[in-house]
Amino acid sequence: ATEDTQTVVNFTQLTFADEFDVDGPPNPGKWVYDIGIGPGNDGWGNGELQYYTNRPENVVVSNGYLIITAIKENFETAGYTSARLLTKGKFDQQYGRFEARMRLPYGKGMWPAFWMLGANIDTNPWPFCGEIDIMENRGRTPSIVSGALHGPGYWGANPEGSNPALKEYDFVNDRVDTGFHVYGIEWGPQYINLYVDDVLYKQFTPEDEKVTGPWVFDQGPFFMLINLAIGGNFDGPPNNETVFPQTMLVDYVRVYKYNGLD
Numbered sequence: 001a002t003e004d005t006q007t008v009v010n011f012t013q014l015t016f017a018d019e020f021d022v023d024g025p026p027n028p029g030k031w032v033y034d035i036g037i038g039p040g041n042d043g044w045g046n047g048e049l050q051y052y053t054n055r056p057e058n059v060v061v062s063n064g065y066l067i068i069t070a071i072k073e074n075f076e077t078a079g080y081t082s083a084r085l086l087t088k089g090k091f092d093q094q095y096g097r098f099e100a101r102m103r104l105p106y107g108k109g110m111w112p113a114f115w116m117l118g119a120n121i122d123t124n125p126w127p128f129c130g131e132i133d134i135m136e137n138r139g140r141t142p143s144i145v146s147g148a149l150h151g152p153g154y155w156g157a158n159p160e161g162s163n164p165a166l167k168e169y170d171f172v173n174d175r176v177d178t179g180f181h182v183y184g185i186e187w188g189p190q191y192i193n194l195y196v197d198d199v200l201y202k203q204f205t206p207e208d209e210k211v212t213g214p215w216v217f218d219q220g221p222f223f224m225l226i227n228l229a230i231g232g233n234f235d236g237p238p239n240n241e242t243v244f245p246q247t248m249l250v251d252y253v254r255v256y257k258y259n260g261l262d
C-alpha cells in the first residue's frame with residue numbers, strides 16, 4: 001500500500017489459524033483434499049506428474065508441522081504421489097494478511113506452492129476467478145521464490161502468449177530448504193503486497209505493467225491452497241539427481257482481517 005494507506009491498515013485481528021499442533025490428519029474443519037491427477041486427467045492443467053492422495057504417507061500433521069511428502073512410486077496412473085490441501089468450502093476471505101511459515105523441499109522437478117483462488121471459481125472459471133500465488137518455488141533454484149497474479153489476459157499457459165504478473169525474490173545468502181521462512185501477502189482494495197519474512201518485495205496494483213487485463217481481485221473472497229507438485233511446466237520433470245522422498249513442512253498458516261479504509 002502507499003505510505004498513507006499503511007497508516008490506516010492493520011492486520012491484527014486473527015480470522016484463521018492452523019498451528020498444526022494436533023498429530024494425525026489435517027483438521028477436517030479447516031482443510032479438504034484435491035485427489036487424483038486433475039479433473040481432465042491432465043496433471044491439473046500444468047502437466048504435473050503426481051497423483052494427489054489423502055494418505056498419511058503423503059500428508060500428516062506431526063510434531064507441530066503439516067508434512068507433505070512427495071514419493072516416487074507407481075500409484076494409480078502416476079509415477080509419483082503427493083498432496084494438495086485447500087480451504088475451499090471451509091474458509092475464504094476478501095482482503096487481509098495471509099501467511100504461512102514453511103520449509104521447502106529441494107531438487108529439480110519439485111514445485112511447492114502456497115496460493116489462493118477466487119471462491120466463485122465454480123461459477124466463474126479460472127482465470128476469471130483470479131489466482132494469487134503467495135509463494136512458488138522451482139526446486140532447482142533453492143534461493144529464489146516467486147509470487148504472482150493470474151487473471152484474464154495474464155495467466156500461465158496462455159496460448160495467446162501473455163504471462164502472469166510475476167515477481168521473484170532472491171534470498172542471496174540463504175536457501176528455502178535449510179530453514180523456515182514466512183511467505184505472505186497483504187491484500188486490500190486495488191493492491192496486493194508480496195512478502196518474504198518481513199521484506200515487502202513487490203506491490204501489484206491494476207496499473208502494474210504486468211497486469212495486462214482486468215483486475216479481478218476486488219470481486220469477493222478467495223480460499224487458500226497448499227501443495228507439493230512434481231514436474232509440470234514450472235520447473236520441468238525431476239532428473240537423476242532429484243532425491244526422493246521430499247518433504248514440505250508447514251509450521252503454521254494464519255490469516256488476519258483487513259482493517260483499512262474501504
